[in-house]
Amino acid sequence: MARFVESTITFPYKRSLGPVVGAFMSALTERRILGIRNGDAVLVPPMEWDPATGAELAHEFVEVGPAGTVDSWTWVPVPSEQHPLDHAFAFAFIRMDGATTPLLHAVDCGSADTISNGARVAPRWKGTRVGRLDDIACFVLGEEPEIDGEDTGPSDEPVGRMDYVASITYRNPVPLATDRAVEASRENRLLGATCPVCGRTYSGGKGYCPIDAVEIGPEDEVDLPEIGTITNYSIVTPVQYPGQTETEPFVRAFVLLDGTDVILPYQPVIELPHDEVHVGQRVNAVWASPAEQLDDGGGMGGAYGNLLGWMPNGESSIDDLDLLNRIF
Amino acid sequence: MSDTSRTPVRPNSYDRTSDDIAVVGWAQTPMLRRTEKSETQLLMDVITDALEPLSLTRADIDFTCLGSCDYITGQAFSFVSNLDAIGAWPPKRDSHVEMDGAWALYEAWLRLQEGDIDIAVVTGSGRSSTGDPTLIYPMEMDPYFLAPLGADPLTFAALQARAVIAAGIADERSMAQVAVRSRGAGDVDALLTEDYLREPLRRHDVPPITDGAAAMVLVRGDRARELVDRPAYITGFDHRTECHNPSFRALDDSPSTRIAASAAGLGDAPVEVAELQAAFTHEELLLRSVLDLGDEVTVNASGGALKENPIMATGLVRIGRAADHIFGGGSRALAHSTSGPCLQQNLICILEARS
Numbered sequence: 001m002a003r004f005v006e007s008t009i010t011f012p013y014k015r016s017l018g019p020v021v022g023a024f025m026s027a028l029t030e031r032r033i034l035g036i037r038n039g040d041a042v043l044v045p046p047m048e049w050d051p052a053t054g055a056e057l058a059h060e061f062v063e064v065g066p067a068g069t070v071d072s073w074t075w076v077p078v079p080s081e082q083h084p085l086d087h088a089f090a091f092a093f094i095r096m097d098g099a100t101t102p103l104l105h106a107v108d109c110g111s112a113d114t115i116s117n118g119a120r121v122a123p124r125w126k127g128t129r130v131g132r133l134d135d136i137a138c139f140v141l142g143e144e145p146e147i148d149g150e151d152t153g154p155s156d157e158p159v160g161r162m163d164y165v166a167s168i169t170y171r172n173p174v175p176l177a178t179d180r181a182v183e184a185s186r187e188n189r190l191l192g193a194t195c196p197v198c199g200r201t202y203s204g205g206k207g208y209c210p211i212d213a214v215e216i217g218p219e220d221e222v223d224l225p226e227i228g229t230i231t232n233y234s235i236v237t238p239v240q241y242p243g244q245t246e247t248e249p250f251v252r253a254f255v256l257l258d259g260t261d262v263i264l265p266y267q268p269v270i271e272l273p274h275d276e277v278h279v280g281q282r283v284n285a286v287w288a289s290p291a292e293q294l295d296d297g298g299g300m301g302g303a304y305g306n307l308l309g310w311m312p313n314g315e316s317s318i319d320d321l322d323l324l325n326r327i328f
Numbered sequence: 329m330s331d332t333s334r335t336p337v338r339p340n341s342y343d344r345t346s347d348d349i350a351v352v353g354w355a356q357t358p359m360l361r362r363t364e365k366s367e368t369q370l371l372m373d374v375i376t377d378a379l380e381p382l383s384l385t386r387a388d389i390d391f392t393c394l395g396s397c398d399y400i401t402g403q404a405f406s407f408v409s410n411l412d413a414i415g416a417w418p419p420k421r422d423s424h425v426e427m428d429g430a431w432a433l434y435e436a437w438l439r440l441q442e443g444d445i446d447i448a449v450v451t452g453s454g455r456s457s458t459g460d461p462t463l464i465y466p467m468e469m470d471p472y473f474l475a476p477l478g479a480d481p482l483t484f485a486a487l488q489a490r491a492v493i494a495a496g497i498a499d500e501r502s503m504a505q506v507a508v509r510s511r512g513a514g515d516v517d518a519l520l521t522e523d524y525l526r527e528p529l530r531r532h533d534v535p536p537i538t539d540g541a542a543a544m545v546l547v548r549g550d551r552a553r554e555l556v557d558r559p560a561y562i563t564g565f566d567h568r569t570e571c572h573n574p575s576f577r578a579l580d581d582s583p584s585t586r587i588a589a590s591a592a593g594l595g596d597a598p599v600e601v602a603e604l605q606a607a608f609t610h611e612e613l614l615l616r617s618v619l620d621l622g623d624e625v626t627v628n629a630s631g632g633a634l635k636e637n638p639i640m641a642t643g644l645v646r647i648g649r650a651a652d653h654i655f656g657g658g659s660r661a662l663a664h665s666t667s668g669p670c671l672q673q674n675l676i677c678i679l680e681a682r683s
Contacts, residue, residue, distance in 0.1 A: 002364035045473040051576035074486035074526045080462045082478025170402030170458045210412035
C-alpha cells in the first residue's frame with residue numbers, strides 16, 4: 001500500500017494587461033464597465049481582436065451598464081475557495097445594458113428561486129478597487145449598483161498589471177522504492193538499485209530502469225559506497241522569487257560514487273565554501289543526527305532522508321577534466 | 329521492410345500518404361478512482377502492453393509523442409520523468425503535447441507523413457485524483473475574465489447544458505437516459521429526483537474522476553500490414569478550435585466539430601460506430617446533433633467518458649475504441665476528442681478497414 005503525501009503549490013502570477021484589458025481594469029477602479037466596439041457590436045468583456053475573424057479592433061471603448069440582464073445562469077450550492085462568494089450563489093452570463101455579449105460573473109441572490117433568465121442585475125462594487133474583475137464583488141438583483149464599505153476611489157494611475165494567485169493542494173503516492181531508500185538512509189545506508197535487464201545501477205529510490213523501462217524490486221537493491229568525486233557543480237545565487245528560502249549563494253554538486261556509474265545529482269555540500277568547490281574534489285557522505293533528520297526531501301534528486309550532503313574527505317583531488325561530462 | 333517504404337516523400341505530398349497510416353494496436357491501464365502508481369509507472373505498464381501483442385519492443389519505436397498535463401500532476405516538467413517509460417536510450421525522436429493523447433496521435437500522424445520513419449507510439453496519461461478539478465481547471469481559463477472568478481468546469485458545463493436544452497437538442501430526461509446507457513446502471517425516473525449539482529446538471533450528468541493512461545501504436549505503409557491482418561487506417565483527421573472565452577460562442581452549437589468532421593470526410597460514407605468524448609451528458613446529445621449521427625450509428629458503446637474519464641487519455645481511448653471496431657471486423661468508425669471549456673476545441677478521427 002503506497003503512502004500518499006499532500007503538497008500545496010501556490011501559483012502567483014503577475015499578468016500584463018495590455019491596452020484593451022488594461023483600459024477595462026482601470027475603468028473598474030472608477031466603477032465603470034467598458035466594452036469595445038466591434039462593428040455594430042459592443043464586446044463585454046472587451047477583446048483586442050474580433051473573436052470571429054481575429055481582426056485587431058480599434059480602441060473604441062463604450063461604457064455599458066450600470067445594470068444588465070441575466071442571459072443564462074447556474075446555481076452553485078457549495079462554492080469553492082476560488083469563487084467570489086463564500087455562500088451559495090449563481091454564476092450567470094450577464095449582458096450589460098449596451099453590450100452585445102455576456103460577461104460571466106457571480107450573482108448574490110440568496111436562492112435559485114430568485115433568479116431567472118431576464119432577471120435584472122447590477123454590480124456590487126468593492127470599496128477598495130485595484131483593477132481586477134473582482135473589483136465587482138458580485139452582482140445583485142435590481143437596477144442599482146451598490147458599494148461594499150467605504151469608497152476609496154479610483155486608481156491614481158492606469159492599471160497595467162494584475163495579480164492572480166491560485167493555491168492547489170495535490171495528493172500524490174510515494175513510490176515504494178522511494179520509501180525504501182529513505183528507510184535505508186535512516187540507517188546511514190545509501191541504497192542503489194540494479195536493473196535486472198541491463199545491470200545499470202541507479203540511486204535515490206528510483207524504482208525502475210529508464211532504459212529498459214522495467215520496475216526494479218527490493219531483490220535488486222544494493223548498498224552503494226559513501227565516498228565519491230565531484231564531477232560538476234553549480235553555484236546558485238538565489239533569486240528571491242516567492243517561496244525561495246535560500247538567501248546566500250550555495251552549491252549543488254554532482255557526485256560520482258567510487259567503483260560505480262552512479263551519479264547523485266544536485267547534492268548539497270557541507271563545510272565547503274562555494275568559492276572552494278572544484279571538479280575532482282573527493283567527498284564523503286554526511287549523515288544527519290536524529291535531530292537533523294529531514295522529511296522525504298529529495299527535490300530535484302538532491303539529498304533525502306538522513307543524507308545531508310557531501311563533505312571534503314581530505315583526499316587529493318582527481319585531475320581529470322573528463323569528469324565534467326559525468327552528470328548522469 | 330522494403331527500401332521504398334523509407335524513401336522520404338516530399339513535404340507537399342501529404343495527401344498521397346495520409347491514407348496509409350494505421351492504428352495497429354493500443355492498450356489502456358485499469359481505470360481507477362485513485363491509483364497508487366505514478367504517471368510514469370502507468371506509462372511503463374501501458375506502453376509494454378501495447379507493444380507486446382505486436383511482438384514489438386521499445387527499440388522498434390521511431391517516434392514517441394506523449395500527452396499529459398503538469399497542472400493535473402502538480403509538478404513542473406512532469407512529462408520529463410514520463411520519458412523514463414519510453415526507453416529513451418539511445419536517444420529517440422520524441423515530442424510532447426500538453427493536451428489529450430488524441431492530439432499526440434495527430435502529431436505522430438503528421439510526423440509519419442514525412443515518410444522517413446514507420447512506427448510511432450503515442451500516449452495520454454493523467455492522475456486526476458491528485459487534486460480538486462474545481463480548483464485546478466480555472467487556472468487554464470482566460471486569466472483576466474474567468475480565472476479570477478474560479479470559473480470551474482461544472483459551471484461551464486451547466487451553462488452549456490442550459491443552452492443545449494433551450495435549443496431543444498436535449499432535456500433533463502434525455503440527458504439522464506444518456507447517463508443510464510453509458511454506465512449501464514440507474515433508473516431515469518429516480519435519477520431525475522436527485523438534487524442539482526449545478527442546475528441543470530445532476531451528479532449523473534457529470535463524469536467520474538479517473539486515473540489512467542493509454543498507449544497506441546501508429547504505423548505507416550507496408551509495416552502496418554506486416555504487423556497485423558487488419559490495420560485501422562486513419563483516412564481523415566482534423567481538429568479545429570473556437571474562441572477561448574465561452575462568452576463569445578454559441579453554446580448550443582459546435583462549429584469546430586462540424587468543420588473538423590467535414591474536413592475529415594465524415595460525409596463521404598456512413599460510419600457504424602462513433603466514440604465521442606462527451607464528459608457531460610448534454611455534450612453527447614449536442615455532438616450527435618452537430619455530427620448528424622442517426623440511430624443506426626452506435627454511440628459510445630464503451631460507456632465513454634461518463635463511465636471512465638482519465639483526463640488527458642480520455643480522447644485517445646475514444647480512438648482506441650473506434651480502432652477496436654475495425655480490428656473486430658467493422659469497416660468505418662468515428663472518434664472524437666475535445667479540449668477546453670464548453671467543447672472549445674474538437675478533433676475528429678475517421679478510421680477504416682481496407683479490403
